[in-house]
Amino acid sequence: MVLFVTALMVEASPIIEYFRLKKDMAIHEFPVFRNSDIALIVSGVGKVKSAMASAYLHSVYGSKQEDILVNIGFCGAGSNRHPPGTMLAINKITDMDTGKDYYPDVFFGQDLPKESIRCYSKPVQREDAGENNDFYCDMESSGIMEAAKKFVYSHNVAILKIVSDYLEPQNLDKEKLKGFVREQVPQVEKIISELKQLNESYGGSSLSVEERGEAEAFSERMKFTEAMKQMLLKEMKYAKLRGKEPLSILGPFMDIKVESKVEGKKILEQIKQKVK
Amino acid sequence: MSKSSKKSNNGMFSTIYVEERALEYPITRQLLERYADCPVIAIRHYKDVFNRPGQHFAVQKQNQSLILAVKERQFLYEGPEVCQNFGHPNFYYTSFLLNCVFDCEYCYLQGMYPSANIVAFVNVEDFQKAMKEVLPEKQAFLAVSYDTDLIAFHSIVPYLDYFYGFFRQNQGLLVEIRTKSANQSFYREHEPLENIIIAFTLTPDEVIEKYERHTPKLQARIKAVNTAIARGFKVRLCFDPIFIDPEIDHVYEPFYRHVFAQIDPGGIMDIGYGFFRMSGDFFKRIEKIRSRSLLYAEDYCMDKGVLSYPLSERERIQREHMDILSDYISKEKIFAL
Numbered sequence: 001m002v003l004f005v006t007a008l009m010v011e012a013s014p015i016i017e018y019f020r021l022k023k024d025m026a027i028h029e030f031p032v033f034r035n036s037d038i039a040l041i042v043s044g045v046g047k048v049k050s051a052m053a054s055a056y057l058h059s060v061y062g063s064k065q066e067d068i069l070v071n072i073g074f075c076g077a078g079s080n081r082h083p084p085g086t087m088l089a090i091n092k093i094t095d096m097d098t099g100k101d102y103y104p105d106v107f108f109g110q111d112l113p114k115e116s117i118r119c120y121s122k123p124v125q126r127e128d129a130g131e132n133n134d135f136y137c138d139m140e141s142s143g144i145m146e147a148a149k150k151f152v153y154s155h156n157v158a159i160l161k162i163v164s165d166y167l168e169p170q171n172l173d174k175e176k177l178k179g180f181v182r183e184q185v186p187q188v189e190k191i192i193s194e195l196k197q198l199n200e201s202y203g204g205s206s207l208s209v210e211e212r213g214e215a216e217a218f219s220e221r222m223k224f225t226e227a228m229k230q231m232l233l234k235e236m237k238y239a240k241l242r243g244k245e246p247l248s249i250l251g252p253f254m255d256i257k258v259e260s261k262v263e264g265k266k267i268l269e270q271i272k273q274k275v276k
Numbered sequence: 277m278s279k280s281s282k283k284s285n286n287g288m289f290s291t292i293y294v295e296e297r298a299l300e301y302p303i304t305r306q307l308l309e310r311y312a313d314c315p316v317i318a319i320r321h322y323k324d325v326f327n328r329p330g331q332h333f334a335v336q337k338q339n340q341s342l343i344l345a346v347k348e349r350q351f352l353y354e355g356p357e358v359c360q361n362f363g364h365p366n367f368y369y370t371s372f373l374l375n376c377v378f379d380c381e382y383c384y385l386q387g388m389y390p391s392a393n394i395v396a397f398v399n400v401e402d403f404q405k406a407m408k409e410v411l412p413e414k415q416a417f418l419a420v421s422y423d424t425d426l427i428a429f430h431s432i433v434p435y436l437d438y439f440y441g442f443f444r445q446n447q448g449l450l451v452e453i454r455t456k457s458a459n460q461s462f463y464r465e466h467e468p469l470e471n472i473i474i475a476f477t478l479t480p481d482e483v484i485e486k487y488e489r490h491t492p493k494l495q496a497r498i499k500a501v502n503t504a505i506a507r508g509f510k511v512r513l514c515f516d517p518i519f520i521d522p523e524i525d526h527v528y529e530p531f532y533r534h535v536f537a538q539i540d541p542g543g544i545m546d547i548g549y550g551f552f553r554m555s556g557d558f559f560k561r562i563e564k565i566r567s568r569s570l571l572y573a574e575d576y577c578m579d580k581g582v583l584s585y586p587l588s589e590r591e592r593i594q595r596e597h598m599d600i601l602s603d604y605i606s607k608e609k610i611f612a613l
Contacts, residue, residue: 065330065332091291091315091317092317092319101319101320101324103293103317103319103324103325103328105290105331105335105336105339105341106290106291107290107335107339114291114315116317148330149328149329149330150329152330153330153331153332153335154328154329154330154331154332155331155332155335155336155339198335202332202334202335202338202565206567206568234573237567237573238570238573238574241568241569241570241573242570
């Protein structure tokens, strides 16, 4: 599942349009939009809200560490190294209240500029920047990272920040901002596809959903304990890695009825012998 | 310091993380100059990056980053029981580097470390000072390339160049440098020392193909072995790990015969021999990230927390292998675990 977190509707609406997401009317705590593969939550401004929203979205729609968590939002720029509208892949986040640093693994978007960002509790104005003003700032990223580290792999978090202004947040135009996001959404789609590919190459079980489902139903019929079910899955995985059809090893035992765990244990032993 | 950049052109490292206190060390300066187009991130402590939760070792391995750090304490460790001490009672190891540029499927580091990124310690003088303080006056056996491959990393950081003079001055140290690398520059650029052993891990090409990604082929390793012997270095051959697998068992005899047809057994100091084995805890962690690996889907026997093949199988295969090896080298020179 791909989980998007944005602070504002102005950041969310071009994504909702592009991926044709529909509002989830069953959820009232946050505005949530979704399709079969994507869920987007609008958290509100600030790191506490972004952490809450990330955790909430993952608890409702996420299920595994391979889920992809994308934060798209605007950032202020202390310098004019990147023009407004540029999307940055963030590789270091410093929470300016706690001093804590977060490091997502950025293995996507080879052509995107990679930058660090400072996460503040309040909007930063030009006069707050001081002498060393070559930095980027936002108000959500550290909250998202704090939540993300509990749920997803560090390479599956994409903190994407679009430069909105040079620390003059009062002069922002909503339509212009939407245009910045709209322009970057195809690139975001590409990033998601890169991450999915990465996860498919390395992660997941070698057994398909159907094979796992069959194994679970079989385990129940055979009165297997949880540990025995795991052993069966291991045998099936081994068979598959050896080029055998994993469900075929269950074939001869499908019609057997067992009355006790002891009988089930004997069946498991026979399956193990068959796989060897 | 955060440098906006695309991935390094040579693709060696995804990112270079640098501890703030490591910035002024010469190794750091040289590396940042050499990999100038690689994104650089300043960090407070290497563990902030290396020990993060949620890292995926196998994914990181294909996108390795380099972490430049200053080692603070415990520069030497006592040798673990699962490793060969080759008869030396004072067995230590040290790690200038954590992790390796190679990607061996059977490597225990995947279960030992939370990260696949390479940590390179830049304060080499502190290591030398600690070695002098800790190591006993009598001879000690020091493995310097256990949790890494220093020769393979030699073209990135030539640690062995930095330590060569120190090893020459401290003859009480018997230093083992274990490698799978075909890089010959160390043997060509330095005179052999009585107290340096180059321990080459040699494996059949079928095993290299199956389990040792990014490592040199057997023939390239043999060439490096012969260069080291010709230059007068003490050379140890390591046939470790040995796998017991119907698809592989038959390749060992032609492999041994080929090795000793190419390498003069008279030039070999001794041989290390051992089967695939791993701490049960490491195995469990790796099983999760290598979910498609046949190696981690097999059943093994557990003995004192270490997984390996059943003893009877090991004894049978070892007997067969020893019969072949004894055609070339006396059994007293073969150290088996």
